Amino acid sequence: MKRFLRDNGLALTFGLLFLGSLTGQAFAGNADLNNRRLVDGGDPIGLWQYVFSSDFAVDVAENWQSEYLQFFLFILATVWLMQRGSNESKPAHRLGPESDEQQYLGEHAKPSSPPWARAGGWRTRLYSNSLGLLMLVLFLGSWLAQSVAGRSAYNNEQLIDFQDPVSWWEYVLSADFWNRSLQNWQSEFLAIGSMAIFSVYLRQRGSSESKPVGAPHDKTDESG
Template sequence: MRRRLRDNGLSIAFLTIFLLTLAGQSLVGLAFTNEQLEQHQQPAVGYLDFITSSDFLVDVAENWQSEFLQFFLFILATIWLVQRGSPESKKPGDEGIGEEADQLIGGHARSDSPAWARLRGIRLWIYSNSLLMVMGSIFLLSWFAQSLAGRIVASEENAEHGYPPVTWLEYIVSPEFWNRTLQNWQSEFLAVGAMVVFSIYLRQRGSSESKPVGAPHSESSIESE
């Protein structure tokens, strides 16, 4: 058990942090919602009612879709684009999907390689692009969930002011929807770009996201190995 915890420490730590922050968001979100209801002299809602509400779902899905869009685009971009000196990038000249020998696929697969790496045709193509496909799928599902929940919230707000409900198509082309969406996207792209550039010149000893402390600025971590 101790070895399993050690070998999976990074994923366990971030899963724990995620669950704690999601729980925290639900609690403070409930408190904020009930404050708003009290100001309008309306009855408070319970915890289960809140976490199954469109208000909570739209806030959660809004952040999820921007995060997975960030990873989807970054994975896609790093296939063909490079940044000299950044450990987040391949070295110049290594652009592209790589040779079969480098990717350990087909006849170059090792005895401990995943079974699908030894295959050919559509199954090998699917496995070769599975990370990008999963990240993209989660982004699209989160974006769709955000749009559905956001439409309900917008329609409820319209009802309070005597306006008709909005359709899904009306909502996804509305300034409100894209204002919420682009607020998250721009921050994610800024964070990725900053990580790529900062990691050229700055170091963190012991982190796999950093080059060795003494590596030249112009070299990636791969070139330094």
């Protein structure tokens, strides 16, 4: 058990932080919604009713989609783009998808390599891009969920204000939908760009997200 906890510490820790913050969001969001309903003369709703409501779903989905968009774009961008001195970047001579030998594919696979790395054909091509594809699918799925839940929440507000509800396409093209999306996207792009730049000059001893403390500023693709 101790070895399992050690070997999976990152996943377990952030999984627990995720569940804790999601639970906190549910309680805080329910309280906030009930305050607004009381101001408008409505009745408060219970926690579980809120958790299964479009208001909670859209708030969760709009954050998830921006996170997966960030990872998808960063994974793709780091294939072709570099930031000299950043441990988040490959050096210039390795830009691009690299050779089969560098990636341990086909005849260059190691005994411990995943089976699809040595299989060849469509299986190797698919597995070679599987991480980026998964991030893209998760982004598109959560963005679709945001649009569906967001439309429902938006139409609830429309009906309260005695206005006509909108279709899914009308909502996707609305300012409310794009305001929700872009306010999250800009923060993700800022964070990942800042990390790439700050890691050139700043250090965190012992972290794989940092270069060794004594590494030169222009040293690229080295973690310590």
